[in-house]
Amino acid sequence: MEVEHLDPNELERWERIEGIIYDMSPAPSPEHQRLSRQLTLAIGSYLKGKTCELFYSPFDVYLNADEKGDYVQPDLAVICDPKMIRDNGCYGAPDWIVEILSPSTGLKDKTTKLRAYKSAGVREYWIIDPVHQFVEVHDLYSNVFPTVYGKDETVTVGIFEDLQINLYDIFE
Secondary structure, eight states: OBOTTOOGGGOSSEEEETTEEEEOOSOOOHHHHHHHHHHHHHHHHHHTTSSOEEEESSOOEETTSSTTSOEEOOSEEEEOOGGGEETTEEESOOSEEEEEOOTTTHHHHHTHHHHHHHHHTOSEEEEEETTTTEEEEEETTSOSOOEEEETTOEEEOTTOTTOEEEHHHHHO
16 A cells, blocks of 8 residues: 555554555465465575575565665575665675565556566566466566466576476466
8 A cells, every 4th residue: 555654663564666665565466475375486596506586575675775775675686796785785786686466465466566666777677466367477677568478387586597487387
């Protein structure tokens, strides 16, 4: 819910995008958590032994590398520059962000966050719809429309051409 007068000191979890504070309650649903877990297992296995790291919510991301700028807690973030990782989160744009839609955040994820991620320099952004079981893959370095994949398809991750994620396994 977009409300400009929210005080982050009074909220358990919040984000600041384009100067607006967003409340991140209620907590994610069990289905949301299942999808996050399945993706974490798939991506985490692939990244084992590589420079890039996977982080999952709650994890603070300061998109503009500044605590006063856009502040988000994406569901999943892959960061390939270890210098961006500090004790209290990530300072700068992750290479890949995944958001799992929920009724309270879906519109923000598909509009406000998409703009913020593109502006900050995120390379790849996935929006997962758990209800309709599809994934929108946004290549934020190009000006092409997102590619949409259904639950029975396999997605090749744009920033890792040798990583393929079978959506059937994710949506099981």
